Amino acid sequence: MTDDFRDIESELESLRPVEPSPALRWKVAGELEGGPRRGMRRLVIASGSVAAAAACVVVAVVLWQTGVIRTGFHVKVVNVYPPTAPTTRVVVSPRPDRPALGVYAAALSGSPDALDQLLDRQGASLGAPAGPSRPWGATTELTN
């Protein structure tokens, strides 16, 4: 610098800036000298996290496949089989040995006696004992 400022420069240079505290040196040392160890610790933590996540996925898949869990939300499957009451199904099967409905209707339209005669003939042709007959050849089956 020029001699113009030599005096003030000298006075400033005679002042010594305050020293940093020892804590600064410790902190810097901790950061720089503890770096590799801290990096290794971070690596171990990251690896452990990944392994734990993978294990959770495997357990979830196993539980899914074994049916312990199905979905994320609760689903209750109601088994509606078998039905609570048997149903009755009427099967009308044509029987060649019995007259059709139209024959009975024609006999009835003629006279009641004609219907009786028709029934008597039918009973004689089947060889069945006399008794109540099932009307019009209908059969009843119970089905589940």
Add this chain to the structure above:
Amino acid sequence: MATGDAREWAQWLGRHGPALLLLARQWVPSRADAEDAVQDGFLRFWRSREKADDPAAYLYACVRTAALDFVRGGRRRGRREQAVAATEVPPAYDAMFTCPLERQERREAIEAAMRHLPEPQREVLVLKVWGRLSFPQIGAALSIPPDTAASRYRYALAKLREQLAEELIR
């Protein structure tokens, strides 16, 4: 870290630590906060010093940036903690320099005069007098031409001398 490497960073911090702390305190008045800024800046410097053309200039640039970052963060924190800070007793002013007891009054006058300097002049003054950087190094640290650094330095000295002369008259 190798022992030699550890000794090397300690030498850097020992040699430049006081000037770095003084530089940081140009923006961060609290000594403890300024030390945090020095720590951040020094670590930044040490981990990337290989890419610097001039390590010393780069070190001061890193600490300066860390101090400015600290101030920006502190302003954001300050808004949130304004109510708390208002109830606290303001901290006593920490001296920036050490000197014999008989010169304490003069030291206080110099520190007060420095606080009145414009910031660009003050940082050049610190880097030149206590950081012992050349003007090209100061230019590299502050990203300004060396001539600009030199002129700021001259202005700073002139103002300091003027203010200190007024102090003597009072």
